[in-house]
Amino acid sequence: QKMVPGNPQQNGVSERMNRTIMECARSMRLHAVLPLSFWVEAVSTSVYLINRGPSSALDGGIPEEAWY
Numbered sequence: 001q002k003m004v005p006g007n008p009q010q011n012g013v014s015e016r017m018n019r020t021i022m023e024c025a026r027s028m029r030l031h032a033v034l035p036l037s038f039w040v041e042a043v044s045t046s047v048y049l050i051n052r053g054p055s056s057a058l059d060g061g062i063p064e065e066a067w068y
Helices: 008-031 036-051
Strands: none
16 A cells, blocks of 8 residues: 555555654654764664564564564
8 A cells, every 4th residue: 555755644554653753763862961972872772672572453462482
């Protein structure tokens, strides 16, 4: 299914996950008082943590384990 550019309402699940990742990364970076140059590391760490935490969509399973 094709998506219309600039229309985030068409894919709410991925938009919400992107927002969650950005909020997590921003919070970690600000809490650790790190400069903006650490943004990529903060985003990578956020994704790592989300993928290794329980998910209600997987009945409490871990997303990383769903791949294997």
